[in-house]
């Protein structure tokens with residue numbers, strides 16, 4: 415069907431974007447009622463037959479053909495640097511270029527989400543949809559937490575028989591710095607705090623694209639077509655109704671309900687181009703304001719590297735996933751956290767402050783990679799609960815232009831404290847005599863250009879902060895730009911406009927400490 419035939423039909427649901435969330439939701443709608451007329455419009459191509467995106471070492475991923483290749487605005491707390499932010503641009507969205515890590519997040523965060531929006535359906539209590547998505551690799555580990563008939567195949571380091579040579583050392587070293595091993599090494603059972611084994615959504619190493627495992631065969635998909643605008647009518651004073659979409663080529667398509675699934679960067683852009691967004695922002699581009707609404711964005715930040723000689727793994731299965739045994743999550747010391755919260759909020763926090771509970775603040779991934787000759791390992795630190803808020807703004811009134819993306823990285827004392835604490839833990843792990851890794855395996859940090867000093871247990875806060883400002887980047891999980899509670903109700907409907915929902919990573923009202 416071409417766009418002119420498509421415009422003759424009144425669709426029940428029109429999806430904008432066909433990434434991870436659209437694949438799941440449209441597939442489930444079809445399962446619910448095969449008679450529904452469902453249309454998906456995606457600007458990227460169908461890449462399900464592309465061999466060059468399948469494997470972890472494929473070369474057409476970040477920076478490749480199916481990456482939007484966004485850059486953030488200049489970041490005030492990162493020496494004015496602009497940070498690159500890859501996002502998938504194809505049927506399947508982010509799942510065509512992402513790393514397939516399967517990290518569900520902390521029960522606490524979902525419960526906070528549920529209580530924030532006062533709706534139990536968004537708490538962790540009801541696990542049915544998490545279970546429904548999974549085909550977990552083991553049917554004996556944490557049985558009640560996992561699904562075994564879902565479309566997403568979950569592999570682990572153990573299930574793919576690729577325990578790495580440093581595995582026992584890595585585990586011992588985490589214990590030496592006080593990080594416990596999780597029961598069954600399973601970080602996807604509600605409590606990720608500790609050492610869990612790396613789990614990935616792959617089939618024996620092969621990428622599983624969301625639009626393939628949640629089949630869209632019975633759904634009408636219009637590929638390589640940019641949606642330029644929402645069609646919104648004011649049927650009575652103050653009563654706004656979404657009646658469909660307008661493609662960039664001018665074709666109008668009508669639907670009973672329009673569902674934004676364009677991802678956390680583009681889902682706020684389209685309403686703004688259509689007159690729904692911060693009034694001040696719309697005025698800059700002479701867009702008539704239908705509804706004045708705020709948007710924000712959060713994006714965890716990551717990473718640094720350490721040096722070591724090692725020669726590893728020749729068997730093919732070692733190429734089936736990220737070269738790492740474990741995903742490790744840690745809390746932070748509350749004394750420093752109280753001071754950081756007080757610095758940001760201007761008052762000493764009450765003991766009931768949500769950040770003062772046991773929380774999953776940081777993630778550590780010790781990877782046997784860094785140099786082709788195996789002489790380096792990499793230890794990534796990821797802030798999982800960013801407190802800094804950014805914003806998505808318009809660059810122009812042209813839908814072909816990307817929006818301005820300002821994550822406002824490290825703009826809070828809490829985020830700076832958490833990243834510093836995470837790296838100090840990593841320095842103890844890799845570069846101190848406390849652990850077997852520091853004593854027997856690693857020579858020291860490889861260092862980074864522009865800094866003569868290497869990270870060590872003697873590194874000062876000032877030096878650590880300077881390295882962050884000069885070096886950190888994104889870990890590619892923008893979220894919360896059209897948040898539930900402020901912009902959406904708990905049925906994912908945009909408040910103040912009928913027949914318009916958002917279903918993607920934009921909707922999170924609080925950071926979820928998973929990779930979502």
Ligand SMILES: Cc1cc2nc3c(=O)[nH]c(=O)nc-3n(C[C@H](O)[C@H](O)[C@H](O)COP(=O)(O)OP(=O)(O)OC[C@H]3O[C@@H](n4cnc5c(N)ncnc54)[C@H](O)[C@@H]3O)c2cc1C
Pocket residue numbers: 430431432433434435436455456457458476500501502503504505506507508509511512513514515516517639640641642675676677678680684813890891918919920929930
């Ligand atoms: C490099 C990278 C690595 C990652 N690693 C992991 C990981 O290991 N584990 C994990 O869980 N997550 C990971 N993620 C994040 C994960 O892929 C995203 O969180 C997820 O894809 C978000 O789903 P979504 O449905 O919100 O949006 P997306 O999957 O981004 O889908 C949005 C879709 O909308 C389309 N679109 C946008 N605007 C328009 C428009 N105007 N008209 C038509 N179509 C439009 C886009 O082209 C895209 O296909 C990673 C992401 C990246 C980029």
